[in-house]
Amino acid sequence: MLEGIASEGYKTANVNLVDIDQRRIDAARDYLAKRLGIPDAVFNPVNTDFTRLEQASLSRNNDAISLTTFFGTTFCNQQPNTSLDFIKTRYALLGIYHDPEDKEDRDAMVGEYETAEMREHTKHIGRDWGLTNQDLDGKCTFGAQLLSVDWSKEYGESFRNVKVIVPYFELKEAVSTDYFNFSKGDRICGIRSYKYSTEQFGEMLERHGFRVIESFPDSAKPKDGVKLYLVENTRFNG
DSSP, X not given: OHHHHHTTSOSEEEEEXXXXXXXXXXXXXXXXXXXXXXXXXXXXXXXXXXXXHHHXXXXXXXXXXXXXXXXXXXXXXXXXXXXXXXXXXXXXXXXXXXOOOSHHHHHHHHHTTSSHHHHHHHHHHHHHTTOOHHHHHHSEEEEEEEEEEOOHHHHOGXXXXXXXXXXXXXXXXXXXXXXXXXXXXXXXXXXXXXXXXXXXXXXXXXXXXXXXXXEEEOTTSTTSSEEEEEEXXXXXXX
């Protein structure tokens, strides 16, 4: 995809790599640097610090392709006005896990957030509340729930029922830390992963000045509601 954009005649690249896992950012930067072979290409690691994302985007060269890419469905972990407003590059690559709407498909989608990998990935939030890894492994269960949020006041009527998956640790017994006293049944919630409908996503892009250039299924999950979108920032003035 970058090679295709580069065919427009840009001499170099300015790419923002956005993810919550710094190791994946480092691996992608090394891979892209070798694959593209574009002289003086700049790869900006953005560990979901959106102020840094804006600053990295503004440090641009008019002779460079400018792209922000969110790994996986990291884009869905933030409200749209948090992430889209900070994208100052000309292009962005967004992975979206759309709301499948069907109950069985929704249940299957929730199950993808109840894995051992997600449990490990979410532990840092429990540690932020003072729990130890031993507490999280031995004194907590792990699960995920599908909720709805109402953003109709912020975004209009079609956003009255936005689906969101929230993984959580639930205490099996009372636990006291240096900061908090937890009771049995208390829940510590992890990331929020919003599952927009195609209509909601389209309105969101239009509101923030983006247009879809191309979309295609994620090759890793071709049967799911995951799609990759290459979008252009129509307000870009680089």
